Amino acid sequence: xxxxxxxxxxxxxxxxxxxxxxxxxxxxxxxxxxxxxxxxxxxxxxxxxxxxxxxxxxxxxxxxxxxxxxxxxxxxxxxxxxxxxxxxxxxxxxxxxxxxxxxxxxxxxxxxxxxxxxxxxxxxxxxxxxxxxxxxxxxxxxxxxxxxxxxxxxxxxxxxxxxxxxxxxxxxxxxxxxxxxxxxxxxxxxxxxxxxxxxxxxxxxxxxxxxxxxxxxxxxxxxxxxxxxxxxxxxxxxxxxxxxxxxxxxxxxxxxxxxxxxxxxxxxxxxxxxxxxxxxxxxxxxxxxxxxxxxxxxxxxxxxxxxxxxxxxxxxxxxxxxxxxxxxxxxxxxxxxxxxxxxxxxxxxxxxxxxxxxx
Numbered sequence: 001x002x003x004x005x006x007x008x009x010x011x012x013x014x015x016x017x018x019x020x021x022x023x024x025x026x027x028x029x030x031x032x033x034x035x036x037x038x039x040x041x042x043x044x045x046x047x048x049x050x051x052x053x054x055x056x057x058x059x060x061x062x063x064x065x066x067x068x069x070x071x072x073x074x075x076x077x078x079x080x081x082x083x084x085x086x087x088x089x090x091x092x093x094x095x096x097x098x099x100x101x102x103x104x105x106x107x108x109x110x111x112x113x114x115x116x117x118x119x120x121x122x123x124x125x126x127x128x129x130x131x132x133x134x135x136x137x138x139x140x141x142x143x144x145x146x147x148x149x150x151x152x153x154x155x156x157x158x159x160x161x162x163x164x165x166x167x168x169x170x171x172x173x174x175x176x177x178x179x180x181x182x183x184x185x186x187x188x189x190x191x192x193x194x195x196x197x198x199x200x201x202x203x204x205x206x207x208x209x210x211x212x213x214x215x216x217x218x219x220x221x222x223x224x225x226x227x228x229x230x231x232x233x234x235x236x237x238x239x240x241x242x243x244x245x246x247x248x249x250x251x252x253x254x255x256x257x258x259x260x261x262x263x264x265x266x267x268x269x270x271x272x273x274x275x276x277x278x279x280x281x282x283x284x285x286x287x288x289x290x291x292x293x294x295x296x297x298x299x300x301x302x303x304x305x306x307x308x309x310x311x312x313x314x315x316x317x318x319x320x321x322x323x324x325x326x327x328x329x330x331x332x333x334x335x336x337x338x339x340x341x342x343x344x345x346x347x348x349x350x351x352x353x354x355x356x357x358x359x
Contacts, residue, residue: 022162028131
């Protein structure tokens with residue numbers, strides 16, 4: 001981008017218009033955080049429920065004192081360790097932040113992104129930017145500009161293409177207004193990393209649950225509603241890896257026999273087994289004999305169980321690939337773990353509409 005590009009984007013934001021831009025996590029849909037009309041336009045463009053709070057993005061830690069009331073010492077300790085980066089902190093909001101930006105709450109979620117385009121855009125605009133993920137509400141988050149075009153083209157004024165997101169999962173969210181401090185959304189900054197700064201930090205009880213509860217108050221983005229979902233029906237199998245692989249194969253065979261096209265969200269470790277066993281009877285896309293006129297299996301390799309960062313980076317992209325090929329049924333593996341695995345499963349559980357089968 002040129003200086004003129006940044007000036008144009010900043011001017012649009014100052015006028016109350018919307019700009020999608022890359023961050024290190026996912027693409028964000030930005031608007032002036034001080035402008036209630038801009039926040040309303042964000043909700044309208046996404047089709048997002050208005051009680052689902054937006055995250056306010058800043059480029060200077062001095063902004064905390066302007067945007068928040070009674071900033072706790074933990075905020076500065078966390079910022080010193082993890083900012084700029086994929087960590088969002090919830091604090092009591094100052095009056096300058098309208099409730100249209102915070103989903104009606106008296107708290108505000110603040111983040112300082114590390115992506116150079118995001119940081120320069122905030123600096124050029126001279127305002128904090130309210131920005132949820134730049135996707136249609138409920139759909140997989142956007143990690144490429146083409147994803148944003150697919151969901152929001154014609155609804156917003158500008159899309160900045162910064163290539164693929166590095167991390168691929170939204171920021172970790174911590175609530176500093178409660179004791180002990182709680183994690184409301186797991187992400188790349190894991191509980192193990194956070195405990196190095198705040199030893200008694202815990203997960204909110206709702207975060208790791210496997211059942212839906214729409215009656216809760218959404219204290220942070222992603223807590224209440226179905227999120228990250230492909231258009232097809234996604235089922236996740238949970239259990240010992242080999243049992244999971246066999247369950248995915250069995251479910252796939254049943255749907256193929258019923259005449260459907262089926263998708264498999266696979267780890268590198270099991271992808272070869274899926275191809276070998278399914279291709280004995282059915283076409284597997286990529287072998288040259290799959291078509292929409294007959295049942296076939298589409299196997300998307302999301303990453304390695306030995307490298308969770310690859311799974312995080314590819315997850316939303318692979319879910320969108322299934323949509324591009326109009327796959328009606330998708331079966332996937334679980335990826336357990338207390339750290340980045342918790343963030344991956346948090347997204348998968350919501351993407352599947354809490355349809356988890358234990359095997």
